Amino acid sequence: MTETAVMRALVPAKKSPRLRRGITGVVILALILEIVPRLGIVDQAFLPPLSTVLVKLVQEFASPAFLLATLNTLLTWFLGLGIATLIAVPLGTLLGLSEFTYRVSRAVIDLIRPIPPIALIPLLILVLGQTLEMKLVLVVFAVVWPILFNTISGVRDVEPQLVQMARSFGYSRPKTIWKVVVPSAAPFMATGVRIASSIALIVVVTVEMIAGGSDGLGAYIAESRAIGTDVPKIFAGTLMTGILGLAINSVIGAVETRVFGWSERRRN
Incomplete structure (x- = not known):
């Protein structure tokens, strides 16, 4: 064998x-x-007992408002994670390749990164209002960091011999980055996206609960809590959020294992 x-x-x-x-x-x-x-x-x-919450959740699937709230949350999650990935991967590649650029920008990153996304809600509501754009800015701000730092680590982890070999075969610098550096760092990038996916869902639901804006599961939970007479409905929305998080993490983890399983086997 x-x-x-x-x-x-x-x-x-x-x-x-x-x-x-x-x-x-x-x-x-x-x-x-x-x-x-x-x-x-x-x-x-x-x-309430879990069985009561599950029954309520099944009943809510017949409600167009509940389905629309779920779809709005998923849409915001998808767009926010996608935009953050498009920003973090090229920027992380650049910072990982250039030690000078990384050191120059590190102070700025360390200054901005600790700011809680929730602290930006009042400012963004004044500028953008309670809109989808406001939620997207907060989601991108929150999830860009794990993708960025994982990309930097992946690029810096590329074996120099591979880069030198590509250059010896006449590859230009852009072609070396595209053909050698990015594929080698891709498992790190994928891990960053998987970590960011859970953070993105948390931020989306939290912002919807606090700031409102376009309908979503967070707004659905907040409205149910404001009424306060149907506690199982509150927990049904919360349970749906957990189910979405589990499904997202499982799907992305399965794709990561299938596409980049060779990286795990190589490390082992």
């Missing part, structure tokens, strides 16, 4: 225990959320 065949045979064996552990954790959490309210440990007025 060749080495490639051995590696392919080992991958499912590694995934199966991880999947079983994940399912076990979800089942345990579901049992806790079901049993604790029914035993009276927590008042059901504040924490």
